[in-house]
Amino acid sequence: MTRAEPGEPTLAAPPPAPGADPPTSRRHGYGTVVLAAFALVAAGDLSALALGADAGHTVLKPLLMPLLAAYAVLRQGPPLLVAALLFGWGGDVLLLGDADPLFLAGMGSFAVGHLCYLALFRRHGEHHAPARGTFVVATYACALIVTVALLWPDLPSDMRIPxxxxxxLLTAMAFGATTLGLTAAAGGGLFLLSDTLIATDVADWAQAPRPDFWIMLTYLAAQALLTRGVLTGALTNGSAPERR
Incomplete structure (x- = not known):
């Protein structure tokens, strides 16, 4: 290519291909890398729990929700989703301690995260048909009543009301997740299962071998599925289209 002489027309840069959006493509590429990092850290954390390596769990657990939140940011997820994941991170860190005040504080952090999820479901979810909605409400209500009734006698007195x-609140979140489709519904159900396993431990019920492994496995799957469900549901149920 030769330099144009004065007065000669210059060649204009070719227009971008239709639909091309390099910044968005780069952001999504970074998102894929961050999601892969989340999967690797999750695998490492679960391996540490399976092997009884408490130090590994202590190091890896606090990295999980920030990575998932970073993925949500890179995928242009709703701010409430990022907030829910970060409040989950707060609960994760607080529950690394053994003291009752830390446990209650962690529960409170997760509770705020559930409120964020509920706001998301209200904004982006679809209403059930009346018959289906009644069935789902009845199912979750029965699960809540039976679980609390069974746990109540064995819970420490100062833990019963909290x-x-x-x-x-957790059951309301799990029910609300059903309005965003099967992916989010599965995430809500697994979150309910994970925290129920924690409650059985607080009630001093007999536990399966390596109970922390099963708690963390269901919890990580829950948060990942909820994140995916919200990102998909926010796109298809009324948010501005996400560029691809």
Missing amino acids: VAGYSL
């Missing part, structure tokens, strides 16, 4: 109140 656990019952948290269980009500």
Whole structure:
């Protein structure tokens, strides 16, 4: 290519291809890398729990939700989703301690995260048909009543009201997740299962071998599925289209 002489027309840069959006493409590429990092750290954390390596779990657990939140940011997820994940991170860190005040504070952090999820479901979810909605409400209500009734006698007296109140909020979140489709519904159900396993430990019920492994496995799957469900549901149920 030769330099144009004065007065000669210059060649204009070719226009971008239709639909091309390099910044968005780069952001999505970074998102894929961050999601892969989340999967690797999750695998490492679960391996540490399976092997009884408490130090590994202590190091890796606090990295998980920030990575998932970073993925949500890079995928242009709703701010409430990022907030829910970061409040989950707060609960994760607080529950690394053994003291009751830390446990209650962690429960409170997760509770705020559930409120964020509920706001998301209200904004982006679709209403069920009346018959289906009644069935789903009845199913979750029965699960809540039976679980709290069974746990209540064995819970420490100072934990009964907090656990019952948290269980009500958690069940509402799990029900709300059903309005965003099967992916989010599965995430809500797994979150309910994960925290129920924690409650059985607080109630001093007999536990399966390596109970922390099963708690963390269901919890990580829950947060990942909720994140995916919200990102997909926010796109298809009324948010501005995400560029691809």
